[in-house]
Amino acid sequence: MDQGFEPSERVGSTGKFPSSNKYDIVIVGAGPVGLLLSACLARWGYSIKHIDNRPEPTKTGRADGIQPRSLDLLRNMGLKSDIMAYEPAKVYEVAFWDPVSSGTGIHRTGTWASCPSFIDARYPFTTLLHQGMIERVFLKDLKKNGVEVQRPWTTKGFKTDAKADSEYPVEVNLEHVDGEYRETVRAKYLFSGEGARSSVREQLKISIKHKDPIAHIWGVMDGVAVTDFPDIKMKCTIHSEHGSIMVIPRENNLVRLYIQIASSTDKDWNPRKSATEEEVQNSAKRILSPYKIEWERVEWYSVYPIGQGIAEKYTLDHRVFMGGDACHTHSPKAGQGMNTAFLDALNLAWKIHHVEAGFADRSLLESYEPERKLVAENLLNFDAKYAALFSQRAPAAKDVAAASQQSNSGEEENEFIATFKESCEFTSGYGVAYNPNSLNWSSSHPAQSPHINPKGNKLRTGRILINATVTRVVDANVVHLEQEVPLNGSFRIYVFAGKPPKTLKALADFAQNLNKKSSFFSSYLRSDIDKVSHHEQHNPHSHFFTFCTIFSSKRSAIEISRDVPGVLARYRDHVYADDVWDQKVPEAEAAAHAKMGLDQELGGVVVVRPDGYVGIVTSLVQGAGTVDSLNSYFDAFCSKAISEQKAHL
Amino acid sequence: MDQGFEPSERVGSTGKFPSSNKYDIVIVGAGPVGLLLSACLARWGYSIKHIDNRPEPTKTGRADGIQPRSLDLLRNMGLKSDIMAYEPAKVYEVAFWDPVSSGTGIHRTGTWASCPSFIDARYPFTTLLHQGMIERVFLKDLKKNGVEVQRPWTTKGFKTDAKADSEYPVEVNLEHVDGEYRETVRAKYLFSGEGARSSVREQLKISIKHKDPIAHIWGVMDGVAVTDFPDIKMKCTIHSEHGSIMVIPRENNLVRLYIQIASSTDKDWNPRKSATEEEVQNSAKRILSPYKIEWERVEWYSVYPIGQGIAEKYTLDHRVFMGGDACHTHSPKAGQGMNTAFLDALNLAWKIHHVEAGFADRSLLESYEPERKLVAENLLNFDAKYAALFSQRAPAAKDVAAASQQSNSGEEENEFIATFKESCEFTSGYGVAYNPNSLNWSSSHPAQSPHINPKGNKLRTGRILINATVTRVVDANVVHLEQEVPLNGSFRIYVFAGKPPKTLKALADFAQNLNKKSSFFSSYLRSDIDKVSHHEQHNPHSHFFTFCTIFSSKRSAIEISRDVPGVLARYRDHVYADDVWDQKVPEAEAAAHAKMGLDQELGGVVVVRPDGYVGIVTSLVQGAGTVDSLNSYFDAFCSKAISEQKAHL
Missing domain, CATH: 3.40.30.20 (Phenol hydroxylase, C-terminal dimerisation domain)
Structure with missing residues (x-):
């Protein structure tokens, strides 16, 4: 393991060249996936060249939901208290609103826990905080471990050639976004956490497979509202005769509204359809009626199309890897983007570490793609199922109550309850179960002994350890x-x-x-x-x-x-x-x-x-x-x- | 209330004079009591001149124990997470070691919870952290509210004269410790949180009444030890044939040792008796034998005499007040110094606020001294009782077990158990009970109605609210x-x-x-x-x-x-x-x-x-x-x- 850290220099800007242009890893993109990978490898002593094409961290908008399992992870990294210092909103329950059956307006049909007690979570809530603040927590941690993200820089191509340098087989060309400075570095690994538009993925010619041909256009707005709508501090899914809206509470009295502006299933589908901030506000007014809503200020507004897709490969040669949105895109509704990105990075980070520290065989890296691609596929399937769950019918109060109980009675569960439980496990992050392989023991693992998997054992390999x-x-x-x-x-x-x-x-x-x-x-x-x-x-x-x-x-x-x-x-x-x-x-x-x-x-x-x-x-x-x-x-x-x-x- | 804040200037240093020399309060001393008072009044909008005669916050040593009730308070101020970010040691149990009955050496005779479950505490432990770090947390909070402590400055006298200025009756003369700069300010109040050597107390000619004629000389050492003594991370009271020692764990593998070097009850009592760092280390070695202890480094070492005393008055005119060590001194054993100081300040802070905001009659300030002096007297009495509790005999395991249970059985408790319970309540900070007065309702309060103090009520006036x-x-x-x-x-x-x-x-x-x-x-x-x-x-x-x-x-x-x-x-x-x-x-x-x-x-x-x-x-x-x-x-x-x-x- 290369313990020496060589901070890069702007070539030409100071006249100084880096004394070595070799790094353990080059990480492109300082969003959630890149930052978590960097934070892990930095604390384990690896040398990192981390670049991002934005001049500064995310200023507004983007992902903001940290699921219970991710919060466990952030705590394990010592970063949870820094996150909590920003006083994020916490979502414990989700409320459902539907049109009233007679007359006009909406009414609440029920609420349910976002992480019910049958899930043994330390933090049974979703933490909502502006992505820029989350990024800052990571950047501070990286700095403590000697890594600073080089901005605004981008990649201009790379090649892997073990013959040229068997220890540092990846050559990466970096460039300042204004094209003024360039740098060529060698690395053991290259990682793309560039988001949906990954230049690395493009160069590798890895295609995105769209699970579902349906695309959606979403409008999203963050702002401070004055309203008498009683659930403005809850996560809400609101259906009305005037359309649908999703409400997500945020830090500092902010609230986020998601409105689906168009869907490729619409008769008048137009992939370029858009809506102004004012149109979305008026739409929200109509949907929330008879409640009133006015905006004190709007922090961010955006309209963007989203398709549901998964990259066919996460790596070609186990030297150049991708993760996060570069590998999977999906609707923002379930709040899974950042969380899936974190866990992609964590999965890869320790495997790189164990290979480079000499502990594991290099083939360990081959488990990254199947473990994480399965999760992305489940996420996309879940997204569809989750939507269907609600379009069929509003959940009856008794079903929600029954589903929220921990039941070991062996009673038959109806499909609604089964799907509900599964979805809670999934959205909390505790539903992730990696398939059997050399790391996750099963009856087909080479290790065979009567002592393995003793009678009564409630732990499942490939799942997270139970809290105690x-x-x-x-x-x-x-x-x-x-x-x-x-x-x-x-x-x-x-x-x-x-x-x-x-x-x-x-x-x-x-x-x-x-x-x-x-x-x-x-x-x-x-x-x-x-x-x-x-x-x-x-x-x-x-x-x-x-x-x-x-x-x-x-x-x-x-x-x-x-x-x-x-x-x-x-x-x-x-x-x-x-x-x-x-x-x-x-x-x-x-x-x-x-x-x-x-x-x-x-x-x-x-x-x-x-x-x-x-x-x-x-x-x-x-x-x-x-x-x-x-x-x-x-x-x-x-x-x-x-x-x-x-x-x- | 004067909302305008005028930071003071070094007279002559910049050529600038303060545009106004009037403050709501002048606070002398930036230890726990002064800082907490300042932090309260600053967030409620008062203008503060806060000085300290030290050039910077406490570097080493001093108080370090935050009791459960104080931690509640710090959380209520939004400061707990900043304290916890320093990763303080947490003491959940106290271990007692005595000489073995046959042969040489020591053995553990028992442990007990420092805050047993019969006390309904959110944080049933003592938090141990270097005072300087605690001060820094407050200084950061003060800065956020526009207050900076002016250092190293001291007071050169004051006078109260309502005729000269009825709104700002206190005139205070301040001076840089090197005598180079001087400043005269007017204030509504003056507060001395100067510690045991209070110049304000001296000028007021308020004497210290020594409850107990016994004085002690203590040696205290903070350092990092390498030892096989198993309870080095617990709070321990160790008696051996070679003397006694108290062990207090600290942050960053530090440990604090308290050794009583001399007592005025000793035959060869000499109030100037001292001991070198090496002598204390050798003494610790003998006391801990057969366990070994070596020091990797010593951070702080000090020998100081302590008498148990209480100031006869906390104020003379309800314009000039004192609190913390300026009013009461006692042994460091029970870890109460900083906590009592915090609660002195809190008691005074809101009373000043309610008078100055026009809510309360000025006579409200008269309740500060009786409420807080009672606590100081209880503390000194407790200190004596606590010591006696252990000198009589080592606690039997069954007594400790019985005492630690919440018992509403009405069974008669033996004296040991009663004293134990009382001492746990006292040291946790939950034992404080203010006597009846206009704030703490009793049957002699002017408010009389059959609706007051309803049947079944478990809350006691003058005591803290029960957690829920x-x-x-x-x-x-x-x-x-x-x-x-x-x-x-x-x-x-x-x-x-x-x-x-x-x-x-x-x-x-x-x-x-x-x-x-x-x-x-x-x-x-x-x-x-x-x-x-x-x-x-x-x-x-x-x-x-x-x-x-x-x-x-x-x-x-x-x-x-x-x-x-x-x-x-x-x-x-x-x-x-x-x-x-x-x-x-x-x-x-x-x-x-x-x-x-x-x-x-x-x-x-x-x-x-x-x-x-x-x-x-x-x-x-x-x-x-x-x-x-x-x-x-x-x-x-x-x-x-x-x-x-x-x-x-």
Whole structure:
């Protein structure tokens, strides 16, 4: 990994040339996808050339919805409080308004939670904030890690040629937008986060496949309104005899209105149809009647066409990648654009890291496209289903109530309720489930052992880890277990250690087998391991993994020096007591164990990918079985031959 | 109120003189008490001359413990997230270590929660952060409101002379510490937050009364340690055969050690006794043995004598006031210094505001000293009791367990448990109870009505409002009711409106009677009431009060335009549904009503002082009774004659 960072210079402007024109990655575009990728790689020590063709961050408009799962991610990066400092609006419920059956005007037919309680979310709301502020939070974080976005610069082409330079095979030509300055750099990777009009995608001749031939023209307006409409601070879908509108509350008393101006299904469809700001305001007045609405000021107004499309490929050679709107475009209605972009970037970031750090085989990068393309396809399908759900009928209050309950009764759900639940999971970000592959264990994974996927396990591979509140032993702090390891690019290995007397031997065996030659533990020890600070909490042995140990005991009953064996004891800041009561499992003595579906006395081991998705779950058994299972799991994608057996071949 | 702000100028340094030398207040000292006072008055629009004799904020050491109640306050001021951004240590539990009975060394005899669950705290922990960082948070906030602390400046005397200038009776002479520049200003008030060595107190010839003749010499050291002592991240009280030590964890792996070097009860007492940094380190090594401790670096080290004393007066003429360490000094053990200082300042701030804004009679200022001096006296008594509690015996595990439970069983508590509970309440900051006076209703208050202090009421006047989680109606956000009104200097009037059909008439009568001539509502309407923004949430009618209305209904059942009558409807952002389940009252349908002890169907009205303490509780009845009761309450300290009866005299 190239740790040296060489800030680029405007060629000719200062007379200075960069002392090296080589970067780990060139990132084009400083919207959500580019910024999150950059923020990850910057904190893991990579050198980055990041450019954007705009002279400054987004000033008005654009995406503004941060879903619950994205907020988890931002918190894990230490950026949530900076986001919240802008006092964004929070959407907890969505209201539906329809024409009154007799007479004129509209009435509320129902509301439902945007993230109902059956989803175990830390933040059961959508956070709404102007994209420019979100970008600023990332730019500040990047600056802290030595990266500044070079603006307004653009790419003028690139080529990949491993023969010319096998370490830095990508050559990228950059140019200031006014054409005055040019720069050619070499990189290990090139990433396009340029949005729907991606020059990289064009050069690669990757086409966009339109899932749905229907295109729409949307009008969007951000402003401060004076109105007696009671739900102006809620997210609303309003149908009236005068048309439809969507209301999204924003920070600082701002409100966003989305109006569909035309659709290719209209009889008089004209792809160039537009509407003025005043027309949209008048339209909103008619739709909201009998309520009144006046505008104190309008911050932003735009009309734009959107088609639903997915790029056929996200990469051709696993050196040049794309993500975000460059890969998928869709309607803004479900508020998914920025969130999908964040998770595209996160997925790619750690894979690049593990390949470049020497942990994973280069083939790991091949999992980026199938994992993320599936999500984009689901998003587009969902978008259609979501729209249909409401056009059929307004949801009945009792259905919404029933759907909002967590029901394990096994009762048959009607289609409405099933679709509702699915849509809540999807829009919250918790519905993302990656398919089985070498990272997401399944019965067809090379790792096979009776200890894998133990009976009762409620965790699903390819899905996010279930939340759990526990007590940290060293300082008795009550903490969120899923947030305890920051976004450090490491696999998170949660050793649920059950009740100490029962698991004493199993835990000792686990620690001992980690230390064996060719285990995943021994294979990737830090080269500077002797110089690691006493205060290093997360990566004392390796950047490949971080261990957490969780006991089914009261905190006061746990003595780290006695109960945590071998190398695990070094992670003293990651030892927890599963002793916090949880409303979701009110009867459980050890709520975290219970929520994961692990035996409260015997525990189990959960491996979570660096991006937070479950990789594999095993039981915690005496002997070598548990570590052997993990070795086999990691062997499926690691750069070295892992596991005792293989090492002895 | 003087809204104009004139930043002071160094006389002679720029050649510019201030265009006016008049200020609402001169504040001397930019430690916790001065900063909080300044921060309050600045946001309420007062002109402030704030000086400090140090060239910059505290660099190292000093106070660092923020108690749960203080954190509530900081959140209410919008400063909590800035404090938390420094990643302070959080103390949830205190560990006790004693000599082992046989052999040498120490062992843990028990731990207990620093803020156990019987205290209904939002943040059940002590936050530990270097005072300089806390000061910086305040300085940033002050700057936002146009105040900059003038450093290093000091006072050279003052005089109060109402004849010379009745509006600005205090003349203060200020001087740069190097004597080069001088400035004379006039002010309505002068406040000394200078710490234990208060020049203002000296000039006023107010003496310190020493409650306890015992003085102590303390050594305190902040540093980064490498140790195998398992509780280094907990607050610990350690007794050993080699002496005693107190361990306080801090941010950034820092730890603070307190060692009592000498006490006036020692046989060889010498008030000048000292100890070097190395001596303290060696002492710590012996005390912690068999555990090892080495220091990576020492950030701060100091030895200082502390006596326990209280100033006999906090003011002489209610123009010149003192607060914080200028009024009370005590041992640092209970971590109360900064917290008591914050609450001194808060108590004074809103009283000055209400007098200067014309709301309250000038006699309101006379309640500052008795309210705050009582707290200081309790603190000193507590300090002694707290120490005795531990010298008698180590707490038995079962006693701590029993004490930590919320018990309403009426079982007799032993003295240990009673003292423990009291001390937890006290150290958390929730134990503060102001005595009855015109602000804190009691049976001897002028306001007398059968509607006051209704049966079942669990709120106590002079104590802080009980926490409650509710759903805000306009945006369905789940919120903390006690935080919904920011620190805006207004009385908070919580109308618990029970079940709408049952209280329909009572609520309408309440709204109607507010509007009557000479009611507290009508008496203090804003002069700019016609120009108030549609978006004003808290003070649309007056800076004297903010109304909140809370129904015992599901959010979706509440329609503000239908259910909230008259002037109350204008507080549309402060209408709530009491529909959030609370673990503390698991059976209640309306948890907030239940926690306050108000009838879940019939409601009640709670008046909370601008500083968060309950003033009066009444039932919500049909007719004029409820508003009449509030009128009589406010009449006891308001500047105008309040209430119908009086107006008709």
